[in-house]
Amino acid sequence: MSTELIPLAVLMFLVTYPSRALGLLTPWLDRLPRVGFDYLQLVGPAVLAALAAVAVMVVTDAAGTPTFHVGIEWVAVLACLAVTAWRRNLLMGLIAAVAIVVIARATGFAAIPV
Amino acid sequence: MGIGASALGFGFVYGLSAREAGFSPIEAIAMSLIVFGGASQFAAVGYIASGMAWPAIVVLTGLLNARHLLYSAALAPWLRNVPFVRRAVAAHLLTDEAFALSVAHFRRVGRTDEWGYWIAAIASTLIPWNVATAVGVVLGGQIPNPMQFGVDIIFPAAMIGLSVGLITGRRELTAAIVGAGVGVAVALLTSPAVGIIAGGLVGPVAGLLVPARLARETAPLGTTPSAERYAMPGARFERDAEQSEDKP
Numbered sequence: 411m412s413t414e415l416i417p418l419a420v421l422m423f424l425v426t427y428p429s430r431a432l433g434l435l436t437p438w439l440d441r442l443p444r445v446g447f448d449y450l451q452l453v454g455p456a457v458l459a460a461l462a463a464v465a466v467m468v469v470t471d472a473a474g475t476p477t478f479h480v481g482i483e484w485v486a487v488l489a490c491l492a493v494t495a496w497r498r499n500l501l502m503g504l505i506a507a508v509a510i511v512v513i514a515r516a517t518g519f520a521a522i523p524v
Numbered sequence: 525m526g527i528g529a530s531a532l533g534f535g536f537v538y539g540l541s542a543r544e545a546g547f548s549p550i551e552a553i554a555m556s557l558i559v560f561g562g563a564s565q566f567a568a569v570g571y572i573a574s575g576m577a578w579p580a581i582v583v584l585t586g587l588l589n590a591r592h593l594l595y596s597a598a599l600a601p602w603l604r605n606v607p608f609v610r611r612a613v614a615a616h617l618l619t620d621e622a623f624a625l626s627v628a629h630f631r632r633v634g635r636t637d638e639w640g641y642w643i644a645a646i647a648s649t650l651i652p653w654n655v656a657t658a659v660g661v662v663l664g665g666q667i668p669n670p671m672q673f674g675v676d677i678i679f680p681a682a683m684i685g686l687s688v689g690l691i692t693g694r695r696e697l698t699a700a701i702v703g704a705g706v707g708v709a710v711a712l713l714t715s716p717a718v719g720i721i722a723g724g725l726v727g728p729v730a731g732l733l734v735p736a737r738l739a740r741e742t743a744p745l746g747t748t749p750s751a752e753r754y755a756m757p758g759a760r761f762e763r764d765a766e767q768s769e770d771k772p
Contacts, residue, residue: 426564455703457703458684458686460724500527
């Protein structure tokens with residue numbers, strides 16, 4: 411069984427860990443000015459929303475060029491957003507999102523990604 | 525439970541994709557344990573399948589995972605009293621899911637709950653992610669075209685669902701909307717990784733610009749109540765210092 415890619419995993423870890431550790435292990439971060447605290451409290455919603463939006467609205471072709479994408483995924487993510495906000499239950503939101511995509515693809519309304 | 529389910533689904537798709545890209549089970553599982561970064565692992569599968577050179581993969585991985593710097597900084601005030609070694613271990617387990625779950629939990633209970641972080645990071649994410657990776661890479665070939673089951677929507681749906689848990693006012697809502705808009709715009713102009721970081725940096729600025737009147741904040745920005753809003757554990761504010769000086 412091949413293990414050739416394990417060194418690559420280690421290299422990927424080496425460039426990922428500093429991002430994860432820098433904030434947690436830097437002592438002066440807890441002495442930020444108040445506006446700094448306020449800024450950091452807004453980071454979570456911004457990053458997570460950006461992750462979701464980029465994941466469903468931007469696709470990268472074989473040449474690596476990002477292009478705008480419109481599809482059933484938008485509806486699914488918005489449904490998850492609505493259900494999670496309404497019921498305060500992420501699992502229900504995920505089920506709604508997956509159900510929409512499954513039905514749309516099964517009925518031919520949306521194409522199945524390659 | 526929702527996070528565990530999303531980690532299971534997303535991990536399964538990763539395992540499946542890794543298998544199709546030619547990873548051995550050991551390589552796929554090792555990557556999930558060592559890197560433990562879903563989006564970057566997915567991207568790496570695509571890069572490897574397209575024959576990209578390792579240095580380029582490593583650079584792109586660093587870029588894609590740079591958003592963790594923001595999470596790490598945001599968590600720092602909560603975990604500052606945790607011993608250094610445990611914070612160093614916690615850093616490796618810091619994911620989108622662990623961050624969102626633990627911060628929402630800390631805010632709810634009004635203090636740091638270290639066990640809450642470990643449960644969010646290990647029980648809700650690390651274990652399901654790695655188990656699902658193994659299942660996906662070993663058994664995934666027996667499922668014809670799993671995309672028809674909508675597994676690819678789990679990651680973005682989970683991310684937007686997690687953001688809902690962190691939106692407690694109009695400032696957070698503004699940060700999320702602007703973060704998403706900037707993220708997509710910059711991603712289209714550059715790359716998805718850069719877009720996500722740009723959204724994460726610009727969104728909070730937009731949130732801070734929301735006037736207190738519109739945000740209906742009971743604690744205006746830049747004031748002690750604003751800093752106290754999230755009950756930073758052990759935080760000592762100027763007002764507190766003044767009060768303690770007044771005491772005999």
